[in-house]
Amino acid sequence: MTEQSVVTQESRWETYADKALAGECLTMEEGLSVLTAPDEELLPLLHAAFRVRRHYFGKKVKLNMIINAKSGYCPEDCGYCSQSIVSTAPIEKYTLLKKEVLVQGAKEALARKAGTYCIVASGRGPTDKELDEVVEAVKEIKRDMKLKICACLGILREDQAKRLKEAGVERYNHNLNTSADHYANITTTHTYDQRVQTVKSVKEAGMSPCSGCIIGMGETHEQVVDIAYSLRELDADSIPVNFLNPIPGTPLEHRRDLDPRYCLKVLALFRFICPAKEIRVSGGREVNLRHLQPLSLYPANAIFVGDYLTTEGQAASLDHQMIEDLGFEIEECAL
Template sequence: MNWLQLAQEVVEGKVISDQEAISILNCDDDELLLLLNGAFHIRKHYFGKKVKLNMIINAKSGYCPEDCGYCSQSSISTAEIEKYPFITKEEILEGAKIAFENKVGTYCIVASGRGPTRKDVNVVSEAVEEIKDKYGLKVCACLGILKEEQAAQLKQAGVDRYNHNLNTSERHHSYITTSHTYKDRVNTVEIAKKHGISPCSGAIIGMKETKEDVIDIARALRQLDADSIPINFLHAIDGTKLEGVNELNPRYCLKVLALFRYINPTKEIRISGGREVNLGSLQPLGLYAANSVFLGNYLTTQGQESNQDHKMLSDLGFEIELVEKQEGVFSL
């Protein structure tokens, strides 16, 4: 396969076939750099060498009634994690300050649970209005299954993006969770879109899915027209249903990132949870396909130190995409 030629065809509007998609995931390791060169050709065409930085604040930990098999906060998990109710507006603002100081462009307010209460939405709304005024950050909310009136309120407050991951293919979904449906997830993304909030939805790779499942989720996200696509690589946590699952290696993870770039050429592909564990020393290569990455810690697992990520980007010769209030304040 001539990966660079395929990449140019994608730039010209081609939608790759299932045969080409499976060839990406089955790419011989000896051709991996050629595959990534093709992915970078697409990435550079649409995004240049800019990288978007994101940071999470875990606004509510544990106490979730859902039974998601990957999650340490679920009702069936016995993982030892910190549990606490929804944090205060002041704590959310303090997290935004840390994000701003770390050159982060998108600040993600994430909470466990099936969906937010009225009080939760009020706290987030009040915090977002101040974040916009003080720091100018983009704000992504991830609060679970969303209702129409909640989406309208979040939009009014200034929430730019709403995240609700599809996580896996529709075919594989019931293996991962039974307390809500795949269509519930799709519906939440559609509600966010309906109210003018940018849709963010992605996948978790390494949950005993097939390569065909990976292709299906990449195509589903294209059909959903998600603006931002976070790609998580399973970091199996003791006490969860997927405890001990370890199907990934760094080279396959890079092929997955390339696949998502070839299928979703114009979208923000974000390297997300589990990158440190699963990509290891090959993390920098992931940014030849992806154009976005999380800094800091995740929900209940530790991330890489932010200064290491800043150095990685500097070593790659990539440019951090700053928000307006950061322009002139920072330099690499």
């Protein structure tokens, strides 16, 4: 690559940042150019994405913590998930945790400096009895602790969404996971449109929508851009970007499509297309970004601390140190 072409490429990334800050959306061609950017252009690309991130979030980093409130026993056939009915992964299985355990998890979230506590349960959707347990736990947590509560319990009925909102749940997660035209290759027991409708129902109930994706499931570059467009259109407030951790025993166990540099380009793409939204580096961060994890916080402004659902995460103390080493600041109690 000549010196002139390098300058031209750097100008291109800065132009994308300018478009994002002006509220304009990248074209498909521009989005594809981010995903296929030469590796030697990675730092200029991240610098441009950081301009947008800094405009909206400064150097603050939001921390989220997950509790796996119900493990396994899921009738869905999601190819990426160790808890699905088609998985043979040797995971721990248990029914919904009692209120006291969920409350104790919130205390642990505070200890890890997390501002958002995410109650996640496997399954198509919650039973009324399960919802009762979550509602009672949320009421106690909100009474005693300064935490934002996010629930992820599957497909909701309108009355269930209303109950969660009234209990104090500020945010509800329901990921689109992949593009509409790739969805049937990943899951067949429910549809992409059902996921979209759940996110819309959450918004109608007054909760903040959290919806994201999983990268590395055999999707094309065009489909990655399409996912970003869909989340922009849904106006999801929080966008968790997961990178496939191919768990032995799941249908996608053999996929090894990702490298750290491509993951960073994906995060830059989402920052350009969804500039003002919380973009969270989520599952598969440690496995796929490896030693480049710190660079992910130039386009993204949030991470999970601690373990994920059935896989281990990096120790919270290492995440805290990473943020400090970058010269960034943890946004505690990010309500």
